[in-house]
Amino acid sequence: MNHYERLLGVNIDHVATLRQARGTRYPEPIQAALVAEQAGADSITLHLREDRRHIQERDVEMLCDILQTHMNLEMAATPEMAAIATQMRPADCCLVPEKRSELTTEGGLDAAADSDRLKDFCAELAGAEIRVSLFVDPEPRQIDAAQKIGVPVIEIHTGHYAEASQPDAIQSALARIANAVAYGQQAGLQVNAGHGLDYHNISAVAEIEGIREFNIGHSIISRAIFSGLHQAVADMKRLIQLVAANSH
DSSP: OOOSOOEEEEEOHHHHHHHHHHTOSOSOHHHHHHHHHHTTOSEEEEEOOTTOSSOOHHHHHHHHHHOSSOEEEEEOSOHHHHHHHHHHOOSEEEEOOOOTTOSSOOSOOOTGGGHHHHHHHHHHHHHTTOEEEEEEOSOHHHHHHHHHHTOSEEEEEOHHHHHOOSHHHHHHHHHHHHHHHHHHHHTTOEEEEESSOOTTTHHHHHTSTTEEEEEEOHHHHHHHHHHOHHHHHHHHHHHHHHHHHHTO
């Protein structure tokens, strides 16, 4: 049985994407964050990219001051981002791989190959009282690396599951996620999940015992075009909670 509430983190990056497309003052990501909170979001996720393609530093700074829940700042493990994070001090930082050529994050961080550098980097953030998470693929060696690095949280990359179209591939991807969640819990880590999750595929992942928070953005912002953001967030939260209620 599950004895914890499953949480929803809403990613507001693509509200900023629309704003930056025209260089206007609207739509306002700050407004989106507040609406998402009112609709039941448990945290607000935003990715400050090196190329500033959507979220800007002013968005991070303003949201640090006004969020009623807490901020999960996604970022690359670079000196520039460390300086910004330690100055602004969001509640959480999730370290993700980043390439300028990608449309969105394409996979998990290779923590195993970069554990020594990441250990120092994460210690710097922890010294600023920031809870650090690593966005990793559902692989035991990456989870072992996260434990060695010393972070308290991992976020499992669910993109391979979300992109799978054949039943066997979907079940295989779900099994990998479930095994990774159990492995992460055994290592004493809080386990979150995200990437590519939408209204059609969330239920199967939400049934996996041990996932604490789901970080979802693109599908929520897309549905908001037709239903409004408050309704889109509430619908996703309801789906997650419905699975939790049925698992008891």
